[in-house]
Amino acid sequence: xxxxxxxxxxxxxxxxxxxxxxxxxxxxxxxxxxxxxxxxxxxxxxxxxxxxxxxxxxxxxxxxxxxxxxxxxxxxxxxxxxxxxxxxxxxxxxxxxxxxxxxxxxxxxxxxxxxxxxxxxxxxxxxxxxxxxxxxxxxxxxxxxxxxxxxxxxxxxxxxxxxxxxxxxxxxxxxxxxxxxxxxxxxxxxxxxxxxxxxxxxxxxxxxxxxxxxxxxxxxxxxxxxxxxxxxxxxxxxxxxxxxxxxxxxxxxxxxxxxxxxxxxxxxxxxxxxxxxxxxxxxxxxxxxxxxxxxxxxxxxxxxxxxxxxxxxxxxxxxxxxxxxxxxxxxxxxxxxxxxxxxxxxxxxxxxxxxxxxxxxxxxxxxxxxxxxxxxxxxxxxxxxxxxxxxxxxxxxxxxxxxxxxxxxxxxxxxxxxxxxxxxxxxxxxxxxxxxxxxxxxxxxxxxxxxxxxxxxxxxxxxxxxxxxxxxxxxxxxxxxxxx
Numbered sequence: 059x060x061x062x063x064x065x066x067x068x069x070x071x072x073x074x075x076x077x078x079x080x081x082x083x084x085x086x087x088x089x090x091x092x093x094x095x096x097x098x099x100x101x102x103x104x105x106x107x108x109x110x111x112x113x114x115x116x117x118x119x120x121x122x123x124x125x126x127x128x129x130x131x132x133x134x135x136x137x138x139x140x141x142x143x144x145x146x147x148x149x150x151x152x153x154x155x156x157x158x159x160x161x162x163x164x165x166x167x168x169x170x171x172x173x174x175x176x177x178x179x180x181x182x183x184x185x186x187x188x189x190x191x192x193x194x195x196x197x198x199x200x201x202x203x204x205x206x207x208x209x210x211x212x213x214x215x216x217x218x219x220x221x222x223x224x225x226x227x228x229x230x231x232x233x234x235x236x237x238x239x240x241x242x243x244x245x246x247x248x249x250x251x252x253x254x255x256x257x258x259x260x261x262x263x264x265x266x267x268x269x270x271x272x273x274x275x276x277x278x279x280x281x282x283x284x285x286x287x288x289x290x291x292x293x294x295x296x297x298x299x300x301x302x303x304x305x306x307x308x309x310x311x312x313x314x315x316x317x318x319x320x321x322x323x324x325x326x327x328x329x330x331x332x333x334x335x336x337x338x339x340x341x342x343x344x345x346x347x348x349x350x351x352x353x354x355x356x357x358x359x360x361x362x363x364x365x366x367x368x369x370x371x372x373x374x375x376x377x378x379x380x381x382x383x384x385x386x387x388x389x390x391x392x393x394x395x396x397x398x399x400x401x402x403x404x405x406x407x408x409x410x411x412x413x414x415x416x417x418x419x420x421x422x423x424x425x426x427x428x429x430x431x432x433x434x435x436x437x438x439x440x441x442x443x444x445x446x447x448x449x450x451x452x453x454x455x456x457x458x459x460x461x462x463x464x465x466x467x468x469x470x471x472x473x474x475x476x477x478x479x480x481x482x483x484x485x486x487x488x489x490x491x492x493x494x495x496x497x498x499x500x501x502x503x504x505x506x507x508x509x510x511x512x513x514x515x516x517x518x519x520x521x522x523x524x525x526x527x528x529x530x531x532x533x534x535x536x537x538x539x540x541x542x
Contacts, residue, residue, distance in 0.1 A: 059098045060134035069095025073113035080106040121455030137452035144487045144518030171200035191217040219251030283334040294398030297391035305429040307464035321387040329378045331357030335368035345410030349376030350419035362525040382418035389422045414438035425463045436479035445497045479508040481531045485517025510534035
């Protein structure tokens with residue numbers, strides 16, 4: 059009926075599988091996986107079935123599957139995510155907050171109350187008011203199991219103040235007070251509960267990053283070497299918003315509904331970070347490494363990167379003010395502008411123009427590399443990437459990661475599969491690991507010929523890109539060209 063594996067693809071024995079018909083939520087059948095991670099439940103009725111899976115050391119999985127007359131023995135394979143997976147440290151979107159709550163629930167169920175509470179505390183200010191009582195109740199439980207009854211009472215009082223008509227919550231509040239001999243205070247505290255119900259909503263922001271000292275602002279002149287910041291003179295024809303809309307399948311109305319500026323920008327207001335090896339000479343073709351940062355800084359901080367780029371005859375260029383806080387059409391446009399201008403300033407090998415990025419920058423670079431294959435020879439996607447097809451979520455049966463951009467044309471797809479080079483890099487504890495792995499698997503099945511998957515041991519999303527792994531990635535991008 060199904061198999062449960064972990065993020066390393068090894069079977070998970072002893073996982074508890076609960077299934078029930080959607081129409082009969084109180085009719086739960088429970089199974090336990092064997093040594094091969096397999097479970098069986100023959101003879102299920104036709105219809106939709108809900109499923110939950112839990113195992114020590116893993117985040118719980120849930121979803122649904124369908125039993126039909128044509129498929130009376132539906133197979134449900136689930137890959138659990140490790141509880142050691144490091145969640146996002148700032149609220150990127152609603153999914154991030156849900157991950158914090160899920161992780162808190164799993165940690166609490168497995169006895170780590172302090173870490174569970176830390177996850178709840180991050181999520182609490184960011185959820186809607188109606189969702190807060192449930193989180194507050196869970197936080198109260200963490201205090202109670204640690205023996206801090208006063209804090210448990212305070213959290214329950216906040217919850218009751220938000221939802222005073224919740225009889226079960228009121229009963230729990232009174233029961234905890236009774237347990238410490240304060241039952242006679244219950245009614246008065248419930249009356250006062252609204253005074254302590256409000257929670258100051260302080261969204262968890264992206265952590266501040268210490269950026270390297272600013273490079274000198276120099277004019278973009280042909281052949282200039284070294285590390286500097288510059289303003290580029292000319293937009294790429296491909297960075298026009300009309301081209302972007304066509305490739306992404308967006309209408310002008312759709313785009314303007316999100317961005318009143320309509321995706322228009324003045325390149326004179328933008329700046330770029332460049333590193334050109336001192337050994338560069340006119341006529342000596344270099345590759346171009348276009349960086350899409352998740353932060354406002356388009357350069358790199360590790361000086362070891364200079365050596366790696368110089369050894370491989372690569373020029374680095376990255377737009378500033380092109381981080382995750384800016385709409386994708388600007389970030390893609392600036393990457394295309396970078397190629398257009400660098401190709402006029404330097405001798406660039408058209409077979410070695412790579413687009414790369416980290417986290418949200420990795421997602422943007424994966425989109426750009428596939429929608430503009432006539433510009434980019436390939437890409438490096440670090441701790442984040444997207445694809446143009448829907449993909450099943452391994453720990454959410456019935457759920458799909460959406461296609462984040464339109465499928466390239468058939469001609470473009472053939473070029474991508476046979477000529478472009480891609481490196482997908484993640485870490486053991488990266489919260490984007492499962493999606494990165496799923497995209498690599500699909501790209502392999504789709505016939506991409508030059509595809510590399512790198513996974514850094516014990517690395518989480520914020521581990522950075524160590525020079526030795528950057529070197530491996532660059533080698534993989536260039537490897538198909540070695541015998542040219």
